[in-house]
Amino acid sequence: MSGNRVLVVENDPTDDARLLGEWLVEGGLELHVLRPHAGDGLPEELDGYAALVVLGGEQDAFAGADGSPGAPWFPALEKLLRKATRHKVPTLGVCLGGQLLATAHGGTVERSAAGPEIGPKLVARRDKAVEDPLWAEVPFAPDVLQWHRDEITELPVGAVLLAASTRYPHQAFRIGPCAWGLQFHIECDTDQYARWAQDGVDTLADLGIDPAALVDAVTAALPDVAEVWRPFTLRFAAVAKGELQPASPMRLPMIGG
Numbered sequence: 001m002s003g004n005r006v007l008v009v010e011n012d013p014t015d016d017a018r019l020l021g022e023w024l025v026e027g028g029l030e031l032h033v034l035r036p037h038a039g040d041g042l043p044e045e046l047d048g049y050a051a052l053v054v055l056g057g058e059q060d061a062f063a064g065a066d067g068s069p070g071a072p073w074f075p076a077l078e079k080l081l082r083k084a085t086r087h088k089v090p091t092l093g094v095c096l097g098g099q100l101l102a103t104a105h106g107g108t109v110e111r112s113a114a115g116p117e118i119g120p121k122l123v124a125r126r127d128k129a130v131e132d133p134l135w136a137e138v139p140f141a142p143d144v145l146q147w148h149r150d151e152i153t154e155l156p157v158g159a160v161l162l163a164a165s166t167r168y169p170h171q172a173f174r175i176g177p178c179a180w181g182l183q184f185h186i187e188c189d190t191d192q193y194a195r196w197a198q199d200g201v202d203t204l205a206d207l208g209i210d211p212a213a214l215v216d217a218v219t220a221a222l223p224d225v226a227e228v229w230r231p232f233t234l235r236f237a238a239v240a241k242g243e244l245q246p247a248s249p250m251r252l253p254m255i256g257g
Helices: 018-026 074-086 096-104 127-131 190-199 201-207 211-240
Strands: 005-009 030-034 051-054 091-094 108-111 117-122 143-148 150-154 160-164 172-175 179-182
Touching (some): 005 018, 018 030, 051 211, 074 091, 074 096, 074 179, 096 108, 096 150, 096 172, 096 179, 117 201, 117 211, 127 160, 190 211, 201 211
Parallel strands (some): 005 030, 051 091
Antiparallel strands (some): 108 150, 117 143, 160 172
């Protein structure tokens, strides 16, 4: 471990760390935020960092029809994610960040055949979660916030499924002892989610979702979300600081880069 500094990669200006960032600081970590969408370069190594957090965004984790990545910095970010896993740097990927953690290790992300998933939802903890240092104390059906149109259709070889839902089976997973991916959002406050609703008004109209009612529902759910995911984030910080043991080691497939 390297001190208490955590590298936070912000992929989109509309999805900053918000509550997640506050909880990481509460857990004793110092945030170093890089914004590649604004021109910040990514480091090639994670020397000096105790953890890596990769946030969400509107981009696709998979390549376009012409083979180009969803964002110019994604190949470098995937390489960094592989290095984090290889060197056992505690890692947390949120929504797009979780998808990139999957694709970086040979998983598959596609446009979801089930359509967009938006709003307060429940996910179901899987049996393996009881053995996980972050998930063992998470309730069986925790509250989460969703806003995604893509999904992880195939987890990397050796990944441990930690949470699922009926329409989207891969809601949370772990690779190795300390790299966690979440399909859902835990970082949002009302203002952040309201901006998404404003920017996505056409999508909401297509789904028959009233934006004002959606934001009200998110606001109502936030205390329940915080009740679960604030302690979850504090446990992640404890792993980063070496105060909580990561999961039992497991063998990983060898992925180049």
